Amino acid sequence: MAGYGQFCAVARAHEVLGGRWTLLVVRELLCGSRRFNDIRRGIPRISRTMLSERLQALAAIGAVERVEPGPEYLLTKAGRELAGLVGALGHWGQRWLPRRAEAEDLDLEPLLVDLRRRVDFDALPRDPLVVRFEIRGHPQHFLLLTPAEASLCTHNPGFPEPLCVQGPLAALVAWWRGDTGFAEARRMGLTVQGPRVLARAFPGWFLRYQLAGIAPAAVPAELDA
The missing domain is CATH 3.30.1050.10 (SCP2 sterol-binding domain)
Structure with a gap:
């Protein structure tokens, strides 16, 4: 798939991290999952083939290391630095997206x-x-x-x-x-x-969902309609 063709670091990072499921795989690894089935248990709608592809892609950019025996998948230093990105994305979603359970x-x-x-x-x-x-x-x-x-x-x-x-x-x-x-x-x-x-x-x-304490933004009624 063709890239964005831009030098911008945002564009380059989005090329490798913006695919469907990728950041959810990172989220599971950040939460402590290491084995394939444990990762998939937190993302049950991802196919085994897709999860394997996403793990391979993360390994190719140096964010994940595959360790034998097991195998286990561990975040590298580059992968652990994605915690800020995943946290910011979750914070934004908890604050600005509708809080109805669709x-x-x-x-x-x-x-x-x-x-x-x-x-x-x-x-x-x-x-x-x-x-x-x-x-x-x-x-x-x-x-x-x-x-x-x-x-x-x-x-x-x-x-x-x-x-x-x-x-x-x-x-x-x-x-x-x-x-x-x-x-x-x-x-x-x-x-x-x-x-x-x-x-x-x-x-x-229970300590509740990590983002449960984030209050929704006060969205004007005409925008929330």
Whole structure:
């Protein structure tokens, strides 16, 4: 594909980083994913072929290093410097794009992956437990929480299962993304079934989405129509 034909560093960087999925792959690596399947779990709509191509392209420009055995994919110094770009892009999107959870933005798997990443281990109960997610229209998922580890599973690995989160995905997304508080998410249909003490504590077990604290810009009504 022909480049922009400009000396400008913005144009040259966009040629190698502006392709579909590329910065999402970088985002997953910045969040700690190293193996192919872990990266894809955070971007479930990318094909295996496309992910392989994007990783190869990032390696070709020196942003990613492939390490054996595994293999594992690690960000180089050049790749780690993309954290500022990815953060700025997310900040802009959280501030200026509509905060409604549109249907095309609703995907349970990456939300649960992010939720697992953002566990506040100091806030968890002492004994290991499993939270079952029964989100409307999606297969069940199970989140194992221990004082030192959080794991996302497709079945209960054999621990007590005192809590079940139920309801529409839109409500869970709205809470996680910071669009609403947990009480408002409940009014949208989200419920946490189980012992009252644990159910009330559940929202505090997580640090929330990294950009949840960014307030939306005050857009004039005629522009937001």
